[in-house]
Amino acid sequence: MSAHPASAKINNPRGLSIEQAARRLGRHPATVRSWIRNGAPVEALGRSAKGHGSRVSPERLARWYANRRLPAVQAQADRREMDELAALLLDALKRSSSEAGLPLHHLLSLTEEQAAGLFFLLWKYLHLRICEQWPDDEKLPDAAVRLFRIASETARVG
Numbered sequence: 001m002s003a004h005p006a007s008a009k010i011n012n013p014r015g016l017s018i019e020q021a022a023r024r025l026g027r028h029p030a031t032v033r034s035w036i037r038n039g040a041p042v043e044a045l046g047r048s049a050k051g052h053g054s055r056v057s058p059e060r061l062a063r064w065y066a067n068r069r070l071p072a073v074q075a076q077a078d079r080r081e082m083d084e085l086a087a088l089l090l091d092a093l094k095r096s097s098s099e100a101g102l103p104l105h106h107l108l109s110l111t112e113e114q115a116a117g118l119f120f121l122l123w124k125y126l127h128l129r130i131c132e133q134w135p136d137d138e139k140l141p142d143a144a145v146r147l148f149r150i151a152s153e154t155a156r157v158g
Contacts, residue, residue: 017053018036021061035065082131083143085123086140089119089147090143116150
């Protein structure tokens with residue numbers, strides 16, 4: 001017994017039409033065409049004649065789209081983590097962070113300014129390792145700017 005013609009189209013190993021894939025993905029066909037122009041995978045390239053368009057796999061398109069967005073999403077998460085880390089380092093500088101009830105820099109015989117400089121440089125290094133780039137000095141989180149300013153007080157006073 002042969003398969004129903006509609007299911008034969010859906011199970012076509014050469015993929016679906018752009019319109020079919022767009023419906024399945026909940027997107028407009030123009031969006032799918034734009035993705036293809038920007039490097040999305042196609043199962044078979046088509047021609048501009050009606051009924052002879054490219055064939056695509058909705059699953060492969062969805063993976064391509066997710067992977068294309070992943071670096072931007074990851075970068076945003078990394079920025080949030082780095083902002084939080086700067087705030088934690090500033091908190092460690094200002095609070096009694098040791099079991100002895102003293103700020104950490106007192107235990108290390110560092111001035112607050114020296115510790116702030118160390119924490120700021122540590123934060124910049126961690127930014128490089130986590131985000132794979134040096135932080136943009138124009139877009140530092142407030143806590144990192146405060147660490148830098150505290151560290152700079154020695155240079156102004158001395």
